[in-house]
Amino acid sequence: MEDFEELGMAWFRRQEKGIITPTEQKKETPDGLWHKCDSCKHIMLMREHKQNAYTCLNCGYHARIGSAEYFELLFDDQQFTELDPNISSANPLNFEDTKPYLKRIQQAQETSKLKDALRSAYGTLQGIPITIACMDFAFIGGSMGSVVGEKIARAVDYSIKHKTPFLCISRSGGARMMEAGFSLMQMAKTAAKLALLADAKLPYISLLTDPTTGGVSASYGMLGDLNIAEPNALIGFAGPRVIRETIGKDLPKGFQTAEYLLEHGFLDFIVHRKELKKTLARVLKMLL
Amino acid sequence: MLLDFEKPIVELEEKLAQMKKTLDLSNPTNQKIIQSFEQNILELKKETYQNLTRWQKVQLSRHADRPYTLDYIQAICTDFIELHGDRCFADDKAMVGGLGTVEGQTFMFIGQQKGRSTKQRQLRNFGMANPEGYRKALRLMKLAEKFNKPIVTLIDTPGAFPGIEAEERGQAEAIARNIQEMFRIKVPIISIIIGEGASGGALGIAVGDRVLMLENTWYSVISPESCSSILWRSWDYKEQAAEALKLTAQDMLGYKLIDGIIPEPLGGAHTNPQEMYLIFKKYLLETYQELAKIPTKKLLSQRINKFCSMGVFIE
Ligand SMILES: [Zn+2]
Numbered sequence: 001m002e003d004f005e006e007l008g009m010a011w012f013r014r015q016e017k018g019i020i021t022p023t024e025q026k027k028e029t030p031d032g033l034w035h036k037c038d039s040c041k042h043i044m045l046m047r048e049h050k051q052n053a054y055t056c057l058n059c060g061y062h063a064r065i066g067s068a069e070y071f072e073l074l075f076d077d078q079q080f081t082e083l084d085p086n087i088s089s090a091n092p093l094n095f096e097d098t099k100p101y102l103k104r105i106q107q108a109q110e111t112s113k114l115k116d117a118l119r120s121a122y123g124t125l126q127g128i129p130i131t132i133a134c135m136d137f138a139f140i141g142g143s144m145g146s147v148v149g150e151k152i153a154r155a156v157d158y159s160i161k162h163k164t165p166f167l168c169i170s171r172s173g174g175a176r177m178m179e180a181g182f183s184l185m186q187m188a189k190t191a192a193k194l195a196l197l198a199d200a201k202l203p204y205i206s207l208l209t210d211p212t213t214g215g216v217s218a219s220y221g222m223l224g225d226l227n228i229a230e231p232n233a234l235i236g237f238a239g240p241r242v243i244r245e246t247i248g249k250d251l252p253k254g255f256q257t258a259e260y261l262l263e264h265g266f267l268d269f270i271v272h273r274k275e276l277k278k279t280l281a282r283v284l285k286m287l288l
Numbered sequence: 289m290l291l292d293f294e295k296p297i298v299e300l301e302e303k304l305a306q307m308k309k310t311l312d313l314s315n316p317t318n319q320k321i322i323q324s325f326e327q328n329i330l331e332l333k334k335e336t337y338q339n340l341t342r343w344q345k346v347q348l349s350r351h352a353d354r355p356y357t358l359d360y361i362q363a364i365c366t367d368f369i370e371l372h373g374d375r376c377f378a379d380d381k382a383m384v385g386g387l388g389t390v391e392g393q394t395f396m397f398i399g400q401q402k403g404r405s406t407k408q409r410q411l412r413n414f415g416m417a418n419p420e421g422y423r424k425a426l427r428l429m430k431l432a433e434k435f436n437k438p439i440v441t442l443i444d445t446p447g448a449f450p451g452i453e454a455e456e457r458g459q460a461e462a463i464a465r466n467i468q469e470m471f472r473i474k475v476p477i478i479s480i481i482i483g484e485g486a487s488g489g490a491l492g493i494a495v496g497d498r499v500l501m502l503e504n505t506w507y508s509v510i511s512p513e514s515c516s517s518i519l520w521r522s523w524d525y526k527e528q529a530a531e532a533l534k535l536t537a538q539d540m541l542g543y544k545l546i547d548g549i550i551p552e553p554l555g556g557a558h559t560n561p562q563e564m565y566l567i568f569k570k571y572l573l574e575t576y577q578e579l580a581k582i583p584t585k586k587l588l589s590q591r592i593n594k595f596c597s598m599g600v601f602i603e
Binding site (some may be wrong): 084086087088089090092093095096097098146147149150153175176177179180181182183184185186187188189191192193194195196213214215217218219220221222223235236237238242243246247249251252255256264265266 | 448449450451452454455456457458459460461463464465467468471472487488491492495507508509510514515518519520525528529532533534535539540543545591592595596598599600601602603
């Protein structure tokens with residue numbers, strides 16, 4: 001699990017304040033709500049932003065949306081059936097840092113209206129039956145613990161049973177520290193399930209979004225038949241701060257961006273969110 | 289190098305050595321004095337090592353005199369040939385491997401290697417492998433599979449290396465690939481944590497049919513120091529972080545996240561390496577005998593099912 005302050009979301013502080021939406025600046029106006037781009041600060045109508053697949057009309061910045069938005073963007077007629085919606089975190093280690101773990105979970109559930117950091121669902125995408133798992137960064141930095149691992153495992157089981165392709169959308173700082181050894185083993189668990197999916201010759205597409213690091217990139221994130229990413233997403237194993245501190249040097253410009261990974265051979269392609277559904281359909285039609 | 293809790297014991301041991309030199313040992317009274325002194329040291333040792341905190345175990349796992357991967361290999365193998373390179377980019381000195389014979393049985397040994405001198409530490413990159421290390425490990429595992437040789441992985445790493453080149457060459461992909469491919473390897477895999485087992489860098493060679501931890505080692509998702517710096521926003525809470533992470537062999541076995549513990553000599557592996565090697569060899573061979581009886585298909589499905597059952601949640 002990486003340092004989220006550094007990854008730009010600062011969920012610790014924001015959680016204290018009870019703020020969790022990716023867009024802090026919202027204002028009631030007669031026309032509805034305004035959205036301010038987190039990158040260029042351009043102001044646009046929320047409706048326009050949504051119509052643009054939650055990307056900035058000015059600079060193209062891909063806002064850090066969650067499972068609700070991706071499901072709405074990808075499933076036909078926004079129709080889908082959620083899998084295992086009620087699984088939530090236990091506290092196997094009785095973990096307590098500055099706050100008891102279950103209290104953190106409870107607060108994250110209240111502010112994000114989510115059960116944990118991943119939701120999974122099935123439906124169709126341009127008519128193709130598909131199972132999609134999507135991470136929610138708003139929930140403790142999209143960190144992967146037992147719930148995320150189990151939900152991916154079951155979503156893959158569903159894919160195998162119903163012979164559907166599997167799409168996983170990652171946006172995560174990595175494994176969740178508060179479940180320590182259990183979180184670590186979710187890397188093995190998800191990789192094992194994906195091996196079974198591969199044995200069944202069903203496509204697995206891994207979409208990496210901003211940011212994806214640590215135990216998520218080092219397990220299911222990088223194991224797609226196709227690894228694809230959104231433009232400019234930060235993707236890596238170690239977070240930039242850790243690397244900077246280890247080597248004692250500034251990092252090159254563009255380091256660990258999706259474009260950098262593409263250049264170094266770790267992605268199949270980068271896709272703009274507006275083209276995502278169409279592109280997935282094209283690829284799946286060719287594979288299936 | 290001495291750890292805080294080792295000092296009183298070593299002081300007494302030095303005193304004992306002194307007494308043995310100066311006292312007339314043919315005198316029965318002196319013999320008794322020595323005996324009772326030895327008994328006191330043993331009591332103190334037991335008292336100390338049975339009550340180690342989690343952080344103290346972390347310190348022991350990193351002890352500078354602790355046996356490293358190649359020490360175990362050289363001690364237990366009658367023959368060993370080191371094999372190098374990932375066939376793509378380089379030979380990673382932080383990850384070693386090769387074929388070794390123990391009691392007539394050939395094993396493929398793979399493990400992170402730490403260095404002892406400053407120069408060696410740098411050469412071995414402090415046991416932090418780059419992607420080519422993980423790819424070399426996978427190459428050797430596939431070689432072992434081809435010739436039907438069981439695999440032994442020895443885990444001792446503060447983590448996979450976080451560097452520019454490591455990212456450039458796909459550290460995340462290399463680790464992910466290893467973890468997944470290890471589920472497909474059709475020979476028994478025994479993974480033993482001999483020192484530090486930090487996060488994905490450890491798991492990248494630790495998907496074993498049996499995962500064992502030496503008594504004074506740790507295995508978790510993050511080091512206590514890094515955990516402290518992220519959750520407490522300070523490096524000063526490493527003891528608390530170690531407690532919270534429940535990262536010892538005893539914790540991990542209790543949660544069924546590993547399969548067994550290999551005992552160490554009283555005082556830790558470094559206080560009696562020869563005894564440690566004997567214990568290590570015994571456990572290794574016993575574990576192998578057990579795994580060798582399992583048909584391959586069953587072995588692989590058990591491996592998958594074991595890891596897939598890990599996780600605690602409410603539904
Ligand atoms: Zn913008």
